[in-house]
Amino acid sequence: MPITHLPLNALRAFEAAARLGSMNAAATELGVTHGAVSRHVKALEERFGLPLFERHPRAIVPTREGAQLASELAEAFDRMQIAVSRVQPGPLTLSCSSTVMMRWLIPRLEKFKRANQTIELRLNVNYDNVDFIREEISLAIRTSIYRAPAGAVAETLIHEEIGPVCHPDYADRLGLSKPEDLLRARILGSATRPQAWTDWAAALGRPELQMTPNEVYAHFYLVIQAAACGLGLALAPRLLVDDEIRSGHLVAPLGFVAGPYELQLWIADHLRGRVDVRTTANWIRAEMRAM
């Protein structure tokens, strides 16, 4: 089949269906109905004379050839997206977790905007992996729990220091001064980082301490909020509670210790040359260093 007659739209529909494992999802991504995707895939299969998916009642599974084709097509479409984005540069998009956004970025955003009035900043909330090309992400702040995906380069921002924090009165009332004291306290956990307390015990050199949360919040910033309201103890990276400690809303009765993770900056490989990306990356590095 000559390159001049490749059924491009069908290939795109197929690639989306294979990547998402669902015609329906692909249809949503492409902004059409599932029928349209189904027809595209069928047309491709007829053209190639081989099945690209195994059809199961509620799911489709790519065949070997289908999976192979889809992954190579994905690369090709990525390149195309990059090519177009170079002549049509979108806004600079920074991705970080809701917690980093609440407790670190938003408090500094006015300052950033004042210093960089020409940079149009778009924010994206996401705490784990993200497709830099498909979602047009320029920069991401992430913990090293996750690995930077292909197409992005990672660099260390800071090594996380972690420690239990709570309302000052709460610490006084319970008399918290050594790790064992926490066993009497109300432990607050986060669904997004369930192993946080265990990590801390390990970092302390006290892995035997069983710190199972009494209460689990969906987002980490809620845990901090709950701690600040006197509901118990949160285990927080210093970075995210420093302001509250300075203002006296929180205390860290046992201080902080070096945690197992670092905070990283991920930069979209194909955007490393863009001025606004470099500027913003530098700003993030400087702000982190100033902590």
Add this chain to the structure above:
Amino acid sequence: MPITHLPLNALRAFEAAARLGSMNAAATELGVTHGAVSRHVKALEERFGLPLFERHPRAIVPTREGAQLASELAEAFDRMQIAVSRVQPGPLTLSCSSTVMMRWLIPRLEKFKRANQTIELRLNVNYDNVDFIREEISLAIRTSIYRAPAGAVAETLIHEEIGPVCHPDYADRLGLSKPEDLLRARILGSATRPQAWTDWAAALGRPELQMTPNEVYAHFYLVIQAAACGLGLALAPRLLVDDEIRSGHLVAPLGFVAGPYELQLWIADHLRGRVDVRTTANWIRAEMRAM
């Protein structure tokens, strides 16, 4: 612009127009009228809000952005073509010059087909560069005058030996026994390799010999044919006249000397794993070694 709404067909039309430097040529390649291409390009320019071509009365010249976009798109489309060709492997396509085909390949083709009955062989005539991906070439036989393009790997088949050849009677009549004798003879040249006689003189260590052809043929195989008919002297690689010499139709009164070029086999990078490609490459290597 999100990847899900890239105007793929317009991008392909634009890429072709940019590559070929002409809307008309792109239209021919795509099998549509020039108007269709023109509209696609215009739609893209409106979408991007910037011109992709400078319009001149009888020509279009890509703008800086246009050229950049086109070259990156070309890569993306190449990948797509490769991806599809992996699930839809076409026939094995061997490209060589008309002369190599006439004088080397065709005489051996029966033998090849007998030994490899399952391989569907398609032949392509071309003596210089060729786009392995776009034209779906698997293998090419070329002299090292040309460099293998990106997407192909080159390997040496043989080092060319070159020498003047003519009809036996012609050599006798003129008494050809040393290089100077040729100044009395009728020199036949080829348009595709105008420097051949000069190369030979240099290879002999006699660069002062002015061997300007008295007659120039469009194809090299015509030169050999003319020499075999007693019209004069052709300068030929031994490879291409060995059969004629063996059968007595041609003689090489001054023998052969190592020429400046080698004969190479170019293999499409993305097809190196294909069995039929490996088999055919091995056959070519073996036949060359047997010369």
Add this chain to the structure above:
DNA sequence: CTCTGATGTGATAAAAACTCACACGAATGT
């Protein structure tokens, strides 16, 4: 100074893509 060869464009035809509505079949939930 006309001819030629390339591109641009309005009107219209053709083709492609999409939607709608319904069918189907098995996992899910009560």
Add this chain to the structure above:
DNA sequence: ACATTCGTGTGAGTTTTTATCACATCAGAG
């Protein structure tokens, strides 16, 4: 156990896109 839900396939009809045709335009070639 059985109705429900969820995801996919498809016939018929509609909308949207793409292409064609025919003509306009322009400047350099002959």
